[in-house]
Amino acid sequence: MKTAITPTRAENFSEWYQNLIVAADLAENAPVRGCMTIKPYGWAIWELMRDEMDRRIKAAGVLNANFPLLIPIDFFNKEAQHVAGFAKEAAVVTHYRLKMIDGTLQPDPDAALTEPYIIRPTSETIIGEAMSRWVQSYRDLPLKLNQWVNVMRWEMRPRMFLRTSEFNWQEGHNVFATHEQANADARQMHKMYGDYMRDVLAIESVRGEKTPEERFAGADHTYTLEHIMQDGKALQAGTAHDLGQHFAKSFGIQYLGADGKLQHAWTTSWGTSTRMMGSLFMSHSDDDGLVLPPAVAPYQVVIIPVSRDDDDAALNAAAEDIGTKLRGLGIRVMVDTSDMRGADKMWKWIKRGVPLRIEIGAREMADGTVTVTRRDLGKASKQTMAVDAFVTDAGDMLTQMQHDMYDASVRRNKEMIKDVADLDELSQKLATGEIGFFRIKYDQTTCPAFDALMDQYKISRRCLDDNDPTFVFVAKSY
Amino acid sequence: MKTAITPTRAENFSEWYQNLIVAADLAENAPVRGCMTIKPYGWAIWELMRDEMDRRIKAAGVLNANFPLLIPIDFFNKEAQHVAGFAKEAAVVTHYRLKMIDGTLQPDPDAALTEPYIIRPTSETIIGEAMSRWVQSYRDLPLKLNQWVNVMRWEMRPRMFLRTSEFNWQEGHNVFATHEQANADARQMHKMYGDYMRDVLAIESVRGEKTPEERFAGADHTYTLEHIMQDGKALQAGTAHDLGQHFAKSFGIQYLGADGKLQHAWTTSWGTSTRMMGSLFMSHSDDDGLVLPPAVAPYQVVIIPVSRDDDDAALNAAAEDIGTKLRGLGIRVMVDTSDMRGADKMWKWIKRGVPLRIEIGAREMADGTVTVTRRDLGKASKQTMAVDAFVTDAGDMLTQMQHDMYDASVRRNKEMIKDVADLDELSQKLATGEIGFFRIKYDQTTCPAFDALMDQYKISRRCLDDNDPTFVFVAKSY
Numbered sequence: 001m002k003t004a005i006t007p008t009r010a011e012n013f014s015e016w017y018q019n020l021i022v023a024a025d026l027a028e029n030a031p032v033r034g035c036m037t038i039k040p041y042g043w044a045i046w047e048l049m050r051d052e053m054d055r056r057i058k059a060a061g062v063l064n065a066n067f068p069l070l071i072p073i074d075f076f077n078k079e080a081q082h083v084a085g086f087a088k089e090a091a092v093v094t095h096y097r098l099k100m101i102d103g104t105l106q107p108d109p110d111a112a113l114t115e116p117y118i119i120r121p122t123s124e125t126i127i128g129e130a131m132s133r134w135v136q137s138y139r140d141l142p143l144k145l146n147q148w149v150n151v152m153r154w155e156m157r158p159r160m161f162l163r164t165s166e167f168n169w170q171e172g173h174n175v176f177a178t179h180e181q182a183n184a185d186a187r188q189m190h191k192m193y194g195d196y197m198r199d200v201l202a203i204e205s206v207r208g209e210k211t212p213e214e215r216f217a218g219a220d221h222t223y224t225l226e227h228i229m230q231d232g233k234a235l236q237a238g239t240a241h242d243l244g245q246h247f248a249k250s251f252g253i254q255y256l257g258a259d260g261k262l263q264h265a266w267t268t269s270w271g272t273s274t275r276m277m278g279s280l281f282m283s284h285s286d287d288d289g290l291v292l293p294p295a296v297a298p299y300q301v302v303i304i305p306v307s308r309d310d311d312d313a314a315l316n317a318a319a320e321d322i323g324t325k326l327r328g329l330g331i332r333v334m335v336d337t338s339d340m341r342g343a344d345k346m347w348k349w350i351k352r353g354v355p356l357r358i359e360i361g362a363r364e365m366a367d368g369t370v371t372v373t374r375r376d377l378g379k380a381s382k383q384t385m386a387v388d389a390f391v392t393d394a395g396d397m398l399t400q401m402q403h404d405m406y407d408a409s410v411r412r413n414k415e416m417i418k419d420v421a422d423l424d425e426l427s428q429k430l431a432t433g434e435i436g437f438f439r440i441k442y443d444q445t446t447c448p449a450f451d452a453l454m455d456q457y458k459i460s461r462r463c464l465d466d467n468d469p470t471f472v473f474v475a476k477s478y
Numbered sequence: 479m480k481t482a483i484t485p486t487r488a489e490n491f492s493e494w495y496q497n498l499i500v501a502a503d504l505a506e507n508a509p510v511r512g513c514m515t516i517k518p519y520g521w522a523i524w525e526l527m528r529d530e531m532d533r534r535i536k537a538a539g540v541l542n543a544n545f546p547l548l549i550p551i552d553f554f555n556k557e558a559q560h561v562a563g564f565a566k567e568a569a570v571v572t573h574y575r576l577k578m579i580d581g582t583l584q585p586d587p588d589a590a591l592t593e594p595y596i597i598r599p600t601s602e603t604i605i606g607e608a609m610s611r612w613v614q615s616y617r618d619l620p621l622k623l624n625q626w627v628n629v630m631r632w633e634m635r636p637r638m639f640l641r642t643s644e645f646n647w648q649e650g651h652n653v654f655a656t657h658e659q660a661n662a663d664a665r666q667m668h669k670m671y672g673d674y675m676r677d678v679l680a681i682e683s684v685r686g687e688k689t690p691e692e693r694f695a696g697a698d699h700t701y702t703l704e705h706i707m708q709d710g711k712a713l714q715a716g717t718a719h720d721l722g723q724h725f726a727k728s729f730g731i732q733y734l735g736a737d738g739k740l741q742h743a744w745t746t747s748w749g750t751s752t753r754m755m756g757s758l759f760m761s762h763s764d765d766d767g768l769v770l771p772p773a774v775a776p777y778q779v780v781i782i783p784v785s786r787d788d789d790d791a792a793l794n795a796a797a798e799d800i801g802t803k804l805r806g807l808g809i810r811v812m813v814d815t816s817d818m819r820g821a822d823k824m825w826k827w828i829k830r831g832v833p834l835r836i837e838i839g840a841r842e843m844a845d846g847t848v849t850v851t852r853r854d855l856g857k858a859s860k861q862t863m864a865v866d867a868f869v870t871d872a873g874d875m876l877t878q879m880q881h882d883m884y885d886a887s888v889r890r891n892k893e894m895i896k897d898v899a900d901l902d903e904l905s906q907k908l909a910t911g912e913i914g915f916f917r918i919k920y921d922q923t924t925c926p927a928f929d930a931l932m933d934q935y936k937i938s939r940r941c942l943d944d945n946d947p948t949f950v951f952v953a954k955s956y
Contacts, residue, residue, distance in 0.1 A: 030604070031607060032548045032550065032604075035547075037545050038544040040543045043542050043543050043544050044541070047542065063518035063521075064518065064521050064522070064525065065517055066516040066524075066646065067508070067515050068510045068513040069513075069597075069630070070569075073584075075509070076576075076583070083583065087575070087578075087583065088575055089574070091548075091571050092571065092573040093571050093572075093597070094572045094573065095570040096568070096570070097566055097567065098554075098566070098568045098570065105565065106551075106594075116585055119547075130515055149628070150547055152547070154574040154575065166548070168544065
């Protein structure tokens with residue numbers, strides 16, 4: 001059977017993913033090393049994802065602010081683990097002017113910075129410095145801040161949405177009076193992220209704590225959301241960090257307690273990024289292109305007038321009329337009256353993953369019906385409905401699709417998570433090419449034999465099992 | 479009379495502005511040369527401004543996208559006027575890794591970029607390159623794109639919101655088949671900006687075209703929105719550029735016409751930034767602090783329970799109840815039940831410019847009344863109203879305040895714009911310290927005598943008079 005995307009997922013998952021992004025017109029590689037351009041259709045998806053995440057962040061009592069893009073190297077250097085984690089991928093600004101020298105535009109040697117800046121890879125340091133001034137007394141706590149910004153981590157093996165040198169994200173940074181409160185915040189936001197991924201992205205996360213080996217550079221605890229892709233690989237889709245007093249001590253974030261004593265505060269940070277889009281695309285899509293959960297679909301319904309006549313005014317008007325009714329119900333609709341051929345239009349919107357596709361031709365118009373197809377179920381779901389019945393049911397059909405997509409994600413996770421008794425069994429499964437998350441006793445993974453398997457099969461510890469933290473999930477990953 | 483901000487506007491406008499920003503908790507200078515941190519209250523204002531601008535941009539049929547932060551120097555170099563305009567303030571990225579050398583973290587000499595990048599000062603070049611690939615035929619036109627991003631122009635004399643090295647903005651970039659369409663787009667968006675500033679920011683713009691001397695680097699026509707501050711100085715709050723074929727030719731943006739001929743397209747760009755916030759703050763505020771138009775006030779109403787008892791549960795409940803009723807009407811409300819003294823709370827919210835201030839004490843609660851004060855009118859507007867009447871009227875009171883603030887802006891512009899017959903009269907007025915916009919024949923300003931006045935008094939041509947483009951407005955500026 002011919003598919004809209006070649007190769008198929010089964011033939012070459014990695015190439016399928018690259019071609020999916022082109023076919024759905026989501027993004028392209030930019031002429032800047034490791035960076036991407038997010039095209040309008042991709043960005044419209046991100047805006048829906050971002051706006052809903054922002055609502056949930058604000059509902060948690062967090063205030064948005066905006067901190068500088070550039071960070072003095074000296075700041076960055078204050079927390080040892082942090083600098084070790086990020087120095088090797090930092091973009092460095094060394095000059096503040098260009099000059100034409102021998103006919104070539106170059107950094108002006110007379111405009112070299114005494115102290116260079118790095119482009120933020122994350123903002124714990126510069127926000128920590130501000131917090132050390134903003135927090136004075138227990139009355140200033142908790143201080144809960146977030147920003148939506150671009151960050152940069154120089155990437156040698158870039159991959160669109162999954163690993164790009166520049167990416168867009170939200171980063172929450174928070175200060176508390178006690179470790180208990182800070183830890184509760186990291187756990188609460190970890191839960192918020194998981195619930196968001198479930199409700200909005202229709203993705204079931206493996207939720208758990210990172211092992212000490214895999215923690216964020218400068219954290220006491222890192223809580224992660226791991227998604228299982230269709231090829232069994234893991235994608236880390238969000239993290240929340242209990243930073244203990246590392247940054248409070250490095251930046252002098254202290255407060256005068258109700259008891260009159262000056263003490264160091266406790267901080268957290270948590271973030272999700274455009275990387276979630278990579279997970280969204282790889283989790284749900286099929287060999288015909290993107291499949292979008294209705295909650296983040298720029299168009300939830302596409303209406304395609306199908307006629308031999310290029311410009312059938314009556315048919316177009318009937319299509320627009322249905323569109324207007326649906327919009328009145330708060331549904332996002334595209335009525336495609338462009339002059340492409342009907343089949344080309346149909347495939348265009350299949351590849352872009354619009355949840356419900358409506359076709360209307362002369363016969364349907366005469367009968368007062370439409371043909372409706374659900375993107376995730378394809379031809380099997382094709383049905384003819386009276387226009388009024390469809391308008392009435394469309395909202396419920398979208399809700400049902402959102403639920404069904406989440407259920408499919410839950411089912412895949414169940415199939416993909418496999419218990420292994422010991423390293424021998426793990427090694428056997430990896431040798432035979434078995435895919436998925438392997439659940440194994442954590443203490444089995446703290447020995448040289450496991451390190452050797454990690455190197456050989458490019459697996460890593462994803463997170464501890466929340467139900468029994470003596471177990472860890474290991475998998476290949478993006 | 480004691481004022482909340484010292485010095486007053488009359489005493490020292492520039493220092494008043496700096497202190498206003500501190501008093502209203504809007505922003506602070508960052509520990510990064512020329513950069514600022516926008517604090518939560520300031521950012522909440524920006525989010526309201528941004529969201530409404532975004533709605534109007536989308537209503538004009540423009541799609542949002544996201545292009546890279548970094549621009550290859552080579553791209554930047556392709557349009558001669560453009561590079562001349564921006565090279566002298568470009569932040570340059572030269573390395574992609576840090577290394578500990580002799581105990582100091584430094585750019586790693588082994589990670590020097592063969593071709594350095596600059597941080598975008600504006601994105602005509604990198605978007606032009608993408609457009610040269612995205613535009614092939616007349617069917618691809620018009621192509622109308624926008625992005626909300628941070629940009630950087632190294633600033634030697636920074637001033638919060640007005641001139642900062644990094645700032646946030648939206649930049650629209652568009653391609654058309656004909657010069658007529660491109661010019662119409664620049665004019666349409668220029669009008670949209672002016673209407674937005676009128677309706678949302680309650681600011682009357684002087685709308686007109688820049689003289690050839692003051693055009694954007696690489697534009698055929700630049701249309702500008704000039705705001706007149708309370709000290710008579712100009713603030714450029716937004717611009718729209720008809721770029722002719724400069725960038726289309728530099729980047730090879732060509733399309734195959736319906737006539738089968740390959741031809742260069744015509745482009746525009748237009749932008750507004752966080753600089754508009756500087757205008758908003760300087761236009762409306764007074765010696766007691768910020769005055770915000772209701773459309774962009776994070777809280778449109780603040781309700782302050784006033785009691786000698788720190789924690790008067792019944793009074794707080796009555797205040798919360800009014801808040802709930804107002805929120806139900808779509809009004810943004812702060813109920814301040816914090817344990818600050820009543821007078822301190824009152825001054826906090828006066829300084830932050832909340833449009834309507836409600837005080838409720840034991841007597842008001844018993845009577846079922848509240849005391850209402852409008853921020854822009856102050857004590858003179860103080861009145862006691864029945865709670866129900868206030869809840870019913872609050873929306874209209876906010877609308878009235880928005881209109882009154884705009885009317886005040888119109889009045890100030892009328893007072894501040896002064897006709898001068900010739901350079902002698904202009905010179906006399908400047909010598910006596912007269913403030914404002916001076917309207918003079920444009921041809922009077924194209925001679926060495928005018929250049930000398932520009933240097934002496936730091937004035938500049940702001941724009942041609944739309945009603946008679948043989949006249950130009952000259953003024954000092956931010």
